[in-house]
Amino acid sequence: MHGEALSPAPIRRFPVLLLMCSLVLPGSLGCASSTPPPQAFSTTRDRLAELVKTLFVLRRDGYLAEALSGRPVQCVGPVEVRDGGLRAGTFEVDNFYRRDGNQRWQRVEMPASSASASR
Template sequence: MPSERVSRRRWIRVACFSAHAPQSLLVLLAVLASCPVACASHPPPDVLAATRDVLAGLDEFGALLLGAGLPVEAIPQGHSVSPVQAERLRRYFAIRPYLPQQYAPRFVADELLRYVEQHGQEVSRWDLGRMVQAYCNLFLLRQDGYLAAALTGEPAQCVGPVEVRDDGAGAGAFEIGEFYTRGDGESWRRTDRPNLDKL
């Protein structure tokens, strides 16, 4: 008794020959089947490869700059940041507009870049990454009246409209340019900026 597989093949053959397709059509189908598919043989160019590679290798300092509004292609490469690079980045941040969420990371980035400038020599990305960590529990008052996480700009609490004062600007007991930390419960207190020389 023929197996089921042999029986199927026979029926396929019978179906093909009973269709009486023109010989030229069968030849054309055979040629098309043997050619590689155009899309498979020529994949589209990987236009975002450079961006993907930069993001894949991003360290703490690079992530801070990205959160501060620096384009991916402008993030400095290499194992250290020189005073010249720091000065250029500070100039870039000084003239570029920013979103409210970018204010706090930009403020922190400016502090670190100023440190590199004043240090007078290259600072390793590893050291800069350690310095970034010193800001992880700190908050800054944004111009829209929100206390925001220093590293991400994520709003934590609205404390009221910001007003211009004789000695700066602020909302209630909070001032723009000062760091705050959350104490027990929901209470906030002002704190000193990290001492980067001791990190």
């Protein structure tokens, strides 16, 4: 039971955990240090919900997966250490992607978090 806390997250939960670490940290919603009015939070929450629906993450097994559910959608190849990161083709673990209007994968820049700032 105690060993479970130290073991890595199951591969299907990785996209969701990365999403939460990237977006749900203080300041990542673009709010000022003072408390925003409730309608500002509602608008930000709605924008965030729409953004999250279209995000995908490269998992350690080489699959692009929906960020919210972890459901794999496409295998892009084996993950290997290359150029200082875990990569499969042009994709990198810990980055978010979405399809553009031509259904091509595009990297998505996320708000800076304390996790990425410390790298």
